[in-house]
Amino acid sequence: MRTILHSDCNGFFASVECLYNPEFRDKPIAVCGDADKRHGIILAKNEIAKKFNIKTGEPIWQAQQKCPELVTAQAHYDRYVRFSKLCREIYSDYTDNIEPFGLDEAWLDVTGSTLLCGSGKEIAEEIRHRIKHELGITVSIGVSFNKIFAKLGSDYKKPDAVTVITKENYKDLVWKLKAEDLLYVGRATQKRLNQLGVFTIGDLATFPLELLRKNFGKWADILHSFSNGLDFSPVMKSDEVSAVKSIGNSTTAVRDLQNFEDAKIIFMVLSDSVCRRMREQGFKAKNVCISIRNTELFTITRQTKCERATNLTNDILKICLRLFKENYDFDKNIRSLGISVSDFVPDSISHQTSLFEDETNIMRLEQLDSTLDKIKNRFGSKSVRPAKLMFDRNLSGFSPKEEHTVHPVSYF
Numbered sequence: 001m002r003t004i005l006h007s008d009c010n011g012f013f014a015s016v017e018c019l020y021n022p023e024f025r026d027k028p029i030a031v032c033g034d035a036d037k038r039h040g041i042i043l044a045k046n047e048i049a050k051k052f053n054i055k056t057g058e059p060i061w062q063a064q065q066k067c068p069e070l071v072t073a074q075a076h077y078d079r080y081v082r083f084s085k086l087c088r089e090i091y092s093d094y095t096d097n098i099e100p101f102g103l104d105e106a107w108l109d110v111t112g113s114t115l116l117c118g119s120g121k122e123i124a125e126e127i128r129h130r131i132k133h134e135l136g137i138t139v140s141i142g143v144s145f146n147k148i149f150a151k152l153g154s155d156y157k158k159p160d161a162v163t164v165i166t167k168e169n170y171k172d173l174v175w176k177l178k179a180e181d182l183l184y185v186g187r188a189t190q191k192r193l194n195q196l197g198v199f200t201i202g203d204l205a206t207f208p209l210e211l212l213r214k215n216f217g218k219w220a221d222i223l224h225s226f227s228n229g230l231d232f233s234p235v236m237k238s239d240e241v242s243a244v245k246s247i248g249n250s251t252t253a254v255r256d257l258q259n260f261e262d263a264k265i266i267f268m269v270l271s272d273s274v275c276r277r278m279r280e281q282g283f284k285a286k287n288v289c290i291s292i293r294n295t296e297l298f299t300i301t302r303q304t305k306c307e308r309a310t311n312l313t314n315d316i317l318k319i320c321l322r323l324f325k326e327n328y329d330f331d332k333n334i335r336s337l338g339i340s341v342s343d344f345v346p347d348s349i350s351h352q353t354s355l356f357e358d359e360t361n362i363m364r365l366e367q368l369d370s371t372l373d374k375i376k377n378r379f380g381s382k383s384v385r386p387a388k389l390m391f392d393r394n395l396s397g398f399s400p401k402e403e404h405t406v407h408p409v410s411y412f
C-alpha cells in the first residue's frame, strides 16, 4: 500500500508577510494586490482577519469597513516563490517524489522512505515540526493511501496539524464531508449531485454507479472511484508535471465566415472561453496568438505581446480583432478561427499599471468578468451573452469551454 502525504501551507501569503513584518503577527492582516487603498483588492488574509469575515477578492475599502484595524500588506510574489522552494527542500529530505500543486501545496509519495524514516504519520509530524521551526510558517498535512484522501486530510484539521486517513477510518472521516470538498467537484457538479440527493462524499460513494453514469457519463466513474478511495494516480515528480504553457480554443464555424462581423462573433465566443479558463487557473497572459484558416485550408497565425498581462475578456477580444484586421483582408472566406494565449503570470501579481491605463477601470472590468464567470458556472456558458451574439445564434451557438474541458493530466 502506498503512503502519500499532502502538505498545505496555512494562510501562505499572509504567513510569509508576517515573517518579514513580525509586528503584524497578532493583528488581522490582509495581503493586497495594490498598495493603493482606494482600488486594491484582498488577495489573502490570516486567521484573525478571517474572523472579521474578510473575503479574498473584496476591495480593501470594504474590508476596512468590516475591520477598521485591518493591516494591509502588499503582495511580494518573489517571497512566496522563495518560501515555496524552501518547503520543497525540506520535503526532498524524505522523498524525491514530490508533486507541487500551486505554490503552497504539494503531494509527497513517501512509500519508499517508511523503512528508513518511520511511518507516514511520523514523517508528516517531522515535516510539520521542521517547517514551523526552520521556516516559521505552519502546514497542515494529510496522510493517506491515495492522493485524493491525502488532500482531504490536509484540509481536515488546520492550521499546524496532521490527519491520517486509513482504509479503516476513511468511512468515519471522509464520508461525512460534503461532496464538493472532493477535488474537482465544482459548483455545476455539486448542484447536479444535490438534485440527486447526494450531499456527502459517503452519499456519492454508495450511490448506484449505473445511475451516476446516466447523469455524469464518463465522469461518474471518477467520482465513484475518488469517493471510495480508489484513486491510483501517481504522485508525479515536479519535472514530470507538465506546466500549463498555453491555453487555446479554436472552432470551425457552422458556415464559412464572410466578413469582419462574422469573424467578430466567433472571436467573442472564443475569447470568452479562453479568458474564463485563464481566470479559473489563476493566470494572466502576456502573449496572444490567433489562427485563421480559410476555405482553401491555408492557415496563418499571428501573435502579439500585450501591453500588460491580462485575463480580461474584453482586452483579449480587442487584441484579437486588431491582429485579425491587420492580417486578413477577406480575399477568401474563413473556415475556422482560433485564439491561444501564453506567457503566463499568476493573476495575484499586482497590476503593472502603465501610465495610460485607468486602474479603476481595470478593477471594474475584472469584477464584471468574475461576476459573469459565477453566473456562467452556475447556469451555463450561454446564460449571459453579449447582445451581438443574439443576432446569429447559429454562428455563435457553440461553447468551446464546456466542449473542450481540460483536466489535470495526472487523473486522465
Ligand SMILES: [Mg+2]
Pocket (backbone or CB within 6 Å): 008, 009, 010, 011, 012, 104, 105
Ligand atoms: Mg494553503
